[in-house]
Amino acid sequence: MDNADASRLAERTRAEFGEIDPLFGEIDPFSAIIRTTQLPMVVTDPRRHDNPIVFANPAFLRMTGYERFEVTGRNCRFLQGPGTCPKSIARVREAVRAERSIEIDLLNYRKDGSTFYNALHLNPVHAKSGTLQFYFAAQLDVTERYRLIREREAANEALQEALAVKTTLIHEIDHRVKNNLQMIAAMIVLQSQRIPDPSTRASMLDTLQRVEALGTVHRRLHQSESASRFDIADFVRDLVADLVGATGRSDIRVELDLASAVIHADKSVAVALLLNEIVTNILKHAFTEGRPGTIAVQVAAGSEIRIVVEDDGIGMPEAAEARSTFGQSLMGTLARQLGARLTVASAPRKGTRVELILSG
Ligand SMILES: Nc1ncnc2c1ncn2[C@@H]1O[C@H](COP(=O)(O)OP(=O)(O)OP(=O)(O)O)[C@@H](O)[C@H]1O
Ligand SMILES: [Mg+2]
The missing domain is CATH 3.30.450.20 (PAS domain)
Structure with a gap:
């Protein structure tokens, strides 16, 4: 002026x-x-x-x-x-x-x-x-402000794109892993048919079930929005339905009380295999000689994730804990790998309760 x-x-x-x-x-x-x-x-x-x-x-x-x-x-x-x-x-x-x-x-x-x-x-x-x-x-x-906003938007877009590429890649890998697992399962079935010894054949079929549990994990990861997130609740629903369904028994009731509990995909395989062992054990040991019963699974998520699997079957024989089986050592290894606490409580004719606590 x-x-x-x-x-x-x-x-x-x-x-x-x-x-x-x-x-x-x-x-x-x-x-x-x-x-x-x-x-x-x-x-x-x-x-x-x-x-x-x-x-x-x-x-x-x-x-x-x-x-x-x-x-x-x-x-x-x-x-x-x-x-x-x-x-x-x-x-x-x-x-x-x-x-x-x-x-x-x-x-x-x-x-x-x-x-x-x-x-x-x-x-x-x-x-x-x-x-x-x-x-x-x-x-x-305020050009500078707009420039910063545009820069941030461009950076975000680039990140989103990179993420989309990565997610596609992970899905692709999951897909292949799943196909390979199906191939392995088919080979185990074929090979087990040629094994005359019933107990060796049963072991082969246990392995088959473990491989199938892995297949379920991969299917779940493949279906979820993010391939790095794994919801234990969804998996439990699939696993129990698959395993109980495979027994062909209608006298086993299932009670599910599942809160969504998301863990990183890194941990999914170990958690899935552990749950597979626990539920398989129930179906193998708890309801023998035509004994009907109930399997109850509870998943609760807070600062820790608590999974409780309970049956009202025959209970574990006292000698069972002393025996060293493959199932037991697998469960021990997986729990250690996860840093999880695994406790088993069982009373004869009252059933078995397995609790798994994962830090979040
Ligand atoms: N829910 C259950 N109800 C009754 N008994 C059980 C239950 N879970 C485990 N057991 C007993 O504990 C034993 C040990 O279980 P574990 O899973 O370690 O071995 P397994 O199932 O016999 O063999 P593997 O798992 O190696 O194929 C079983 O043989 C069974 O007697
Ligand atoms: Mg077992």
Whole structure:
């Protein structure tokens, strides 16, 4: 603002509003502030044709690259260009028409044609009488903010893409693993058919069941939204249905009380094999000689995940714990691998309760 402009504006302001403040005497502190502030500002006069700029402060001239004489007397729309959002322009026009204030970001053009994002705060200034006197527009170059937002968006997009590629890859691998597991299962079935010794054949079929449990894990991982998340509850539902279904028995009831308990895929195989051993044991040992019964599985997730598998079968013989079987050593190894606590409680003719606690 040159001195002539400033004193004209001050004069007019005094004429309209009276003395600003007798405290400041001759000095007009407001025009001094407007002259020196870093905040770009313009004043337009809506009583003149096309609401032209009557005052622009030095910060505005610095931001736009124009000389004062190039902006004075012109409507602010010279800052707009082909990239400016037409809807935003319409909103500004509507605010001006309605004599309302508005805050809006616009893509504006400098004199040299370069663009910047302008955070515009436009306010009508009314005289005491209520008539519209000026529009006062404070503006701020917020291009940097937009650049950062765009950068963040681009980085996010790149991450999403990378993740999508990785997920596809994992699903593809899962698919192949599942096919291989099916192949292994088929080979075990074929080979077991040629084994005359019943106990060796039974061991082969136990192995078959373990391989099938792995197949269920892979199917679950493949189906879940994220291949790295594994919900124990979903798995238990599948496993128990598969294993009980395979016995062909209708006198074994199943009670499931399953809260969703998501673990990382890393742990899924070990948890699945452990549960397979526990449920297989029930079906093999608890309901012998046509004894009917109930299998109850409870999954609860808090700071730890607690899985309880209970049956009301014959209970474990006392000698069982002392025996060293493959099943037992497999369960011990898996529990250690998971850092899980595994406790077994059993009473003759009352059944068996196995509790597995995983830290989350
Ligand atoms: N739910 C159960 N009800 C009754 N007895 C059980 C139960 N679970 C295990 N047992 C007893 O504990 C023994 C040990 O179980 P474990 O799983 O270690 O071996 P297995 O099932 O006999 O053989 P493997 O698992 O090696 O094929 C079993 O032989 C059985 O007598
Ligand atoms: Mg067993």
